[in-house]
Amino acid sequence: MEIKKILLAVFLPLIVSNSANAALALDVTRYIYNGNTSFISAIANNESDKMYGGQVWIDNITESDTRPTFVTTPSFFKINGKGRQVFRIMKMSDHMPKDKESIYWLNLQEIPPANKGNGLSMAIRTRVKLIYRPEAIIEGRSGAEKNITIQHLPGQQWLVNSTPYIFTISDVFDNENKSLIFNNMDKDNLSMFRPGDKVNITGKIVKSVSALNDYGSLETYVLNNQVK
Structure with missing residues (x-):
């Protein structure tokens, strides 16, 4: 048991920060949330043959700002092998600037199936940018x-x-x-x-x-x- 704890302590930071071998993957590399919409949809794809659990949530990039801004639903789910899960990102607050974009992290944490025996399960987290674009500046974004x-x-x-x-x-x-x-x-x-x-x-x-x-x-x- 003590060996397992040490291995997790050593490898977990690497596993969390590296999504290259993740079983769960998001459908795009960035999400744009336009201020004139009530929600946007996103997709988590299971690239493996096994059932995986998943959790999605939004983090503020500015650590000093802890106000909740977006919510994901469902935030927890299971995806069959080679399956996918559609979830929504919804704005729950309106404190963002109206004259410039704001940026957040969208996190997808995979929850692997339990290993048989004493194998070490790798739980990889994928993180991509979520940009909030106020309605007043949507039209001028191109170029x-x-x-x-x-x-x-x-x-x-x-x-x-x-x-x-x-x-x-x-x-x-x-x-x-x-x-x-x-x-x-x-x-x-x-x-x-x-x-x-x-x-x-x-x-x-x-x-x-x-x-x-x-x-x-x-x-x-x-x-x-x-x-x-």
Whole structure:
């Protein structure tokens, strides 16, 4: 029994954070919740031949904000082998900003069938982004990446998200279409580039960005303008 506890303590963090070999998988890599809808639907697919249990819930990315915002129903379920489960995501609060997007984590925790004997069951959690888009800004979302601006300050230059949208930027290109190199902190910032966020590009020339659209596909956008 003590050995089992140690093994779980060692491996569980890896198992929770890695969804590559998960039995349960979500139908998309991100969900967009438009403010003019009462709910959105999502699907959990069972890729294995065995019955699995599942749990879904929403976390606030900002840890200091503990107010409940969304609820999933059903939140617990069982899925037969090669089966699927449709669930709903519903807004239960209205405290989010009306003029910019907000972002949350949608979690899918699989509950594996009991192993025979003393085998170790792996319980893998999958986590994807849930973006809430207020009704007032739905219409302007398409191609909004083009409106990312370049701000010039004395001795400095910044790539600024001056839009109300949250972007997942994979690459920033110069005028020769070469990908710029950033440190890990800036890469993390670009991967969840929120309204008002900025990244230092002093000494660099930026022509375009490559970012994920609402459907999880990469597109390249040439920037429209610069802020002087």
